[in-house]
Ligand SMILES: Cc1cc2nc3c(=O)[nH]c(=O)nc-3n(C[C@H](O)[C@H](O)[C@H](O)COP(=O)(O)OP(=O)(O)OC[C@H]3O[C@@H](n4cnc5c(N)ncnc54)[C@H](O)[C@@H]3O)c2cc1C
């Protein structure tokens with residue numbers, strides 16, 4: 220397909236991780252692609268989310284790991300150096316320059332159209348460039364919406380006028396606030412409370428419910444809450460902010476709570492979930508009733524409510540799993556489906572077909588980089604029962620595994636495996652403890668591969684590694 224006059228096989232709106240991968244994969248399949256990007260190629264993930272947050276968290280975690288081992292801890296004096304940590308974070312985000320990612324796009328044979336994209340009609344995308352100039356792009360086969368999400372700002376009196384932090388400021392700040400208040404008890408709240416308290420902030424978390432990380436196995440949120448308390452974070456449950464104000468003299472932010480109390484801090488982070496960036500996108504022209512919510516898609520990521528089969532949505536914008544790796548997985552499936560349809564073939568159904576993002580339904584891995592880390596894949600016990608499965612669980616304290624107590628003195632961790640008894644396969648696994656992040660992929664392979672427990676028994680973990688938790692879980696199950 221030629222690229223003359225702005226005509227491409229595939230037009231991708233949004234150059235975050237999801238958009239980059241869709242474009243790369245369709246080009247590799249022999250189609251032409253353009254990415255429309257309004258801000259920075261690389262998206263939220265590269266500059267204001269995954270990458271800077273993990274860069275901020277890692278130094279304190281590395282020191283914590285050394286402190287957990289007698290003989291090493293004696294060499295550690297003091298905490299992380301904030302200036303060094305912030306400089307390393309700045310390098311990790313390439314000082315918020317997307318020059319490297321633009322080079323990569325070019326090298327991959329993908330065209331870049333800088334500007335805000337809006338759907339102008341069937342297969343048409345209007346791009347308003349930085350200088351206000353408008354260009355129309357036509358897609359021969361598909362338009363893929365990969366516009367991500369933005370932070371929610373709840374309607375709390377005074378919040379919008381108080382210069383609060385969202386995830387953007389929390390990951391990009393260049394000064395460590397003396398006191399940081401955080402609204403929310405989800406992943407962003409837990410990770411950022413860990414990161415900034417590690418850098419020296421006195422952190423107060425204001426959680427409206429009675430648990431952190433709801434949706435996880437309950438022990439995960441409980442362990443992370445204990446870990447935060449050990450770091451000195453004041454985690455308050457059952458409180459909601461009713462009013463926020465910032466003193467123009469002192470610069471302090473005061474949060475008034477529904478129990479009548481107040482919390483005063485230098486900064487307030489609002490980590491109350493995400494809203495898809497599906498407004499100001501021209502969707503109402505092709506999707507009557509488009510309401511600014513996530514775009515519902517099938518497993519090939521085709522928007523189910525759109526006529527004509529040319530509109531797709533991948534990554535956070537479809538609301539299936541707000542995670543970079545899952546957005547990139549959907550992108551690979553979506554690109555394969557677009558290529559298949561462009562070749563005149565309808566992709567055959569199948570959860571694990573190349574053009575299906577079937578793992579979204581039952582095998583999503585996630586790691587929360589707190590202290591301790593929490594990692595999970597697949598279904599919780601509650602969710603498996605809700606889906607009507609005959610469930611049996613197996614649990615084990617990770618610290619009792621030889622590899623774990625050699626890895627860290629007083630290793631405290633917990634593992635839980637959820638088994639579908641009818642098929643005798645693992646459908647979910649949750650691990651909490653130091654450095655469990657790298658263990659979860661083994662569980663992902665078992666869940667996606669639907670490996671029968673009797674076969675898993677022959678996957679022998681090396682001694683003395685923390686992976687011996689797998690042997691203990693199977694023994695506790697009864698093998
Ligand atoms: C603080 C934080 C930490 C996180 N940490 C992790 C983590 O450790 N691991 C993980 O897997 N996930 C993490 N996430 C989630 C992860 O950031 C998202 O799942 C991921 O960025 C989604 O990718 P995306 O490509 O769908 O969207 P985005 O990364 O949001 O990219 C969307 C792109 O589209 C562009 N865009 C939007 N509208 C338009 C338009 N109309 N025209 C042109 N361009 C447009 C935007 O400028 C942006 O570049 C984190 C999120 C946050 C907030």
Ligand SMILES: NC(=O)c1ccc[n+]([C@@H]2O[C@H](COP(=O)([O-])OP(=O)(O)OC[C@H]3O[C@@H](n4cnc5c(N)ncnc54)[C@H](O)[C@@H]3O)[C@@H](O)[C@H]2O)c1
Nearest residue numbers: 373403404405406407408427490491492493541586587588
């Ligand atoms: N390590 C990772 O993988 C990682 C890290 C950060 C973010 N993420 C992704 O980003 C997404 C967004 O994270 P998040 O923490 O913003 O959302 P979340 O959905 O995980 O948590 C939102 C929190 O805000 C609370 N909340 C919502 N509305 C509120 C209100 N009006 N007042 C007070 N509290 C309110 C909720 O009760 C919850 O505790 C997550 O779904 C996650 O998948 C992933």
